[in-house]
Amino acid sequence: xxxxxxxxxxxxDTLWGEHDxxxxxxxxxxxxxxxxxxxxxxxxxxxxTGLVNSQTVRTAMMMDIVCIVFVxxxxxxxxxxxxxxxxxxxxxxxxxxxxxxxxxxxGAGLRGGKRES
Amino acid sequence: MNLEFTYTVDPDDFTRAGEASADxxxxxxxxxxxxxxxxxxxxxxxxxxxxxxxxxxxxxITVFVNEDFITMVLADxxxxxxDVEKAMQEGFSTAPDNIRALGFGAxxxxxxxxxxxxxxKIDTVIGEGTTVTMKVNL
Ligand SMILES: Nc1ncnc2c1ncn2[C@@H]1O[C@H](COP(=O)(O)OP(=O)(O)OP(=O)(O)O)[C@@H](O)[C@H]1O
Ligand SMILES: [Mg+2]
Numbered sequence: 001x002x003x004x005x006x007x008x009x010x011x012x013d014t015l016w017g018e019h020d021x022x023x024x025x026x027x028x029x030x031x032x033x034x035x036x037x038x039x040x041x042x043x044x045x046x047x048x049t050g051l052v053n054s055q056t057v058r059t060a061m062m063m064d065i066v067c068i069v070f071v072x073x074x075x076x077x078x079x080x081x082x083x084x085x086x087x088x089x090x091x092x093x094x095x096x097x098x099x100x101x102x103x104x105x106x107g108a109g110l111r112g113g114k115r116e117s
Numbered sequence: 118m119n120l121e122f123t124y125t126v127d128p129d130d131f132t133r134a135g136e137a138s139a140d141x142x143x144x145x146x147x148x149x150x151x152x153x154x155x156x157x158x159x160x161x162x163x164x165x166x167x168x169x170x171x172x173x174x175x176x177x178i179t180v181f182v183n184e185d186f187i188t189m190v191l192a193d194x195x196x197x198x199x200d201v202e203k204a205m206q207e208g209f210s211t212a213p214d215n216i217r218a219l220g221f222g223a224x225x226x227x228x229x230x231x232x233x234x235x236x237x238k239i240d241t242v243i244g245e246g247t248t249v250t251m252k253v254n255l
Contacts, residue, residue, distance in 0.1 A: 035225035058135035
């Protein structure tokens with residue numbers, strides 16, 4: 001699935017990366033706890049979260065995450081958006097809640113990654 | 118090849134926590150270290166770096182790189198870990214609510230560090246500090 005399709009499915013605004021929406025994502029992870037995210041091996045994933053501080057972007061950097069979707073209408077501060085921009089991470093924001101967002105993406109065929117053993 | 122990098126981890130600026138790990142990741146990538154190894158080092162060091170900030174009042178990280186492995190030494194002068202075996206269990210955390218609100222305190226950091234590295238050792242003395250040494254083979 002492309003980031004553009006995710007944007008459409010969840011009616012997102014693009015906070016950063018409008019030029020990059022055709023990138024592919026293969027797996028997804030939804031959590032507000034960053035160590036939960038770091039526990040899973042992901043290839044080209046999207047992170048769905050309500051957490052908007054700089055550590056969300058740092059976690060994405062460590063995991064090579066392609067795109068972060070902020071749920072519940074959350075918008076990160078400008079320095080966090082800049083950090084994502086510097087590291088080519090696409091940022092989307094949706095007013096939908098975590099449960100609905102994950103459900104819609106799952107329903108459209110996106111799956112979670114496997115756990116590192 | 119025998120390289121050494123040192124970072125001071127500032128305990129007072131949570132926003133900047135993880136900068137050392139991000140920097141190492143960039144450096145290793147430039148040195149053409151295999152992708153999987155870079156990711157393992159970055160994740161394990163990042164978890165350790167966050168722990169230094171939220172549990173131990175900062176510290177010093179030294180990373181050694183040679184042809185065969187990468188070693189990370191994370192040394193702090195924090196409170197120490199009373200029961201290492203318990204701390205290593207998934208889900209064990211002493212992080213207060215204000216830290217959980219920042220996205221940490223799932224009790225997954227130390228287990229992640231062990232999973233992503235080939236060797237891990239914790240030396241800790243109550244009231245003196247903790248040194249975590251991790252090794253990733255290349
Ligand atoms: N450097 C350290 N100094 C003192 N105590 C530590 C240190 N690192 C970890 N601990 C203790 O071990 C516990 C478990 O650490 P771990 O990293 O697994 O979980 P956490 O940091 O609480 O949550 P998470 O890593 O999931 O965000 C911590 O809650 C803390 O009590
Ligand atoms: Mg931790």
